[in-house]
Amino acid sequence: MTVTNKHGPPELPGLSEPSGAPGPSRPAAVPGPTSVPGSTAAPGSTAAPGPVDVAAELTLRCLDLLADVSRTGRLLRRAELESLRSLGERGAEAGHGLRDLVTHCLGATRQAWQTLPGLASAVTAAELRRTGDAVLAATEAALGALGEGHERAQRLAMRLEESNRREFIDDLLRGRGDLGVLAERAERFGVRLAAGYTVAVAVGSHPYVDGRTGICRILRDLCGRFDERTVLIVVREGRLVCIAPDGEQEVLKAFIDLTLRPAPGHVPAVRVATGRRHSGTGGVVRSYEEALSTLEYAERLGLPAKRLRAEELLVFPVLMRDRAAMADLVRNVLGPLTAARGGARPLLETITVQAEAGYVNAETARRLGVSVRTLGYRLERIRTLTGYDPSDALHRYTLETAVMGARLLEWPARPL
Structure with missing residues (x-):
């Protein structure tokens, strides 16, 4: 039978009183088959019921605990708080928002407030205050534990999602894995493999x-300014990598600006390189490799620019395609400079700076920090030792190409 209190709704079955606890007796659950949310068993079936809805289970659990607290005035135990945290996790996994769970629990508690045993049996105002304070303290602790569990599940889900995202981007940059599976994962993260993509890579003074x-x-x-599904950023081998799809070039531009800009807690990037746009499943890999090659060439050549595009340095892959021929050019054109007093380095620097200064001697001397007379002496030594005159257009091109090859081959520090 169901006992109804004249001051409130019927007391919920299942809130059983612990043995030996003082206070009025409580109604037992109605025997027989019960209808449990989520159960698929037919009426009268003896099969085990399906999983109970988290919100309903939370309501029964909270009311059970509060009924016991109203009788004893005790605090919630550690195991009970952990049970509520577990319910909060399950609620988050089931898609319930924390506000909905709290509202559901508080609403049920408010409706059953007057039927709580300790409050119903209170005789004096002091007893009523003590019992009410104990119940409210238990409610506060219960809702705090519920929130902890819900947040814990949310953080775990976010970490898992971020881990899956990083793993997908890493596989995309490596070009590995089954293409069918990669396409399915790409759809989940809003990536269209058939579209074109451009990859930017930032390198800092210290690994990211x-x-x-x-x-x-x-x-x-970036997520605040653009759609989160179009922002594909990952730290890979100490570098910061951004993948921008077609139509989202503003993402790439914003990424470059943010990485190069000094900010609290962030060391600005030394250099950012972008590959060319490529389409298809291998497009991301090709653009990524071009960006890495651009960074490598810029490092070896000591280029001052902080923003580089792969198409600006296409000449260097051409020059380095035949390393033996380049080494032969460096050996024959620049090899005699090693006989100069002080070695080849000052003369190699002179050729480089003169080219950057547009072959204006005064500007070249200023950039080198030497007098025009000293510069003239160096140019004469270059002509004498190599047989190439920097004032001659063809000789000038040969010298510049050989110097670039020497820097790419790290000569004379590394033997040819």
Whole structure:
């Protein structure tokens, strides 16, 4: 039978009183088959019921605990708080928002307030205050544990999602894995493999570390300005990599600006290179490799530019396609400079700076920090030792090409 209190709704079955606990007796659950949310068993079936809805289970659990607290005035135990955290996790996994769970639990508690045993049996106002304070303290602790569990599940889900995202981007950059599976994963993250993509790679004075404040700031800024599904950023081998699809070139531009800009907790990038746009499943890999090659050439050549595009340095892959021929050019054109007093380095620097200064001697001397007379002496030594005159257009091109080859081959520090 169901006992109804004249001051409130019927007391819920299942809130059984612990043995030996003082207070009025409580109604037992109605025997027989019960209808459990989510159960598929037919009426009268003896099969085990299906999983109970998290919100309904949370309501029964909270009311059970509060009924016991109203009788004893005790605090919630550690195991009970952990049970509520577990319910909060399950609620998050089932798609329930924290506000909905809290509202559901508080609403049920408010309706059953007057039927709680300790409150119903209170005789004096002091007893009523003590019992009410104990119940409210238990409610506060219960809802705090519920929120902890819900947030814990949310953080875990976010970490798992981010881990899957990083793994997918890493596989995309490596070009590995089954294409069918890769296409399915790409659809989940909003990536269209058939479209064109451009990859930018930023390198700092120190290796980038995932999770650092500066990287989180860049991600937050980009996600705040663009659709989160179009922002594909990952830390790979100490570099920061951004993949921008067609039509989202503003993402790439914003990424470059943010990485180069000094900010609290973020060391600005030394250089950012972008590959060319490529389409298809291998397009991301090709653009990524071009960006890496551009960074490598810029490092070897000591280029001052902080923003580089692969198409600006296409001449160097052509020059380095035949390393033996390049080494032969360096050996024959620049090899005699090693006989100069002080070695070949000052003369190699002179050729480089003169080309950058447009072959204006006064500007070349200023950039080198030497007098025009000293510069004239160096140019004469270059003509004498190599047989190539920097004032001659053909000789000038040969010297410049040989110097670039020497820097790419790290000569004379590394023997040819």
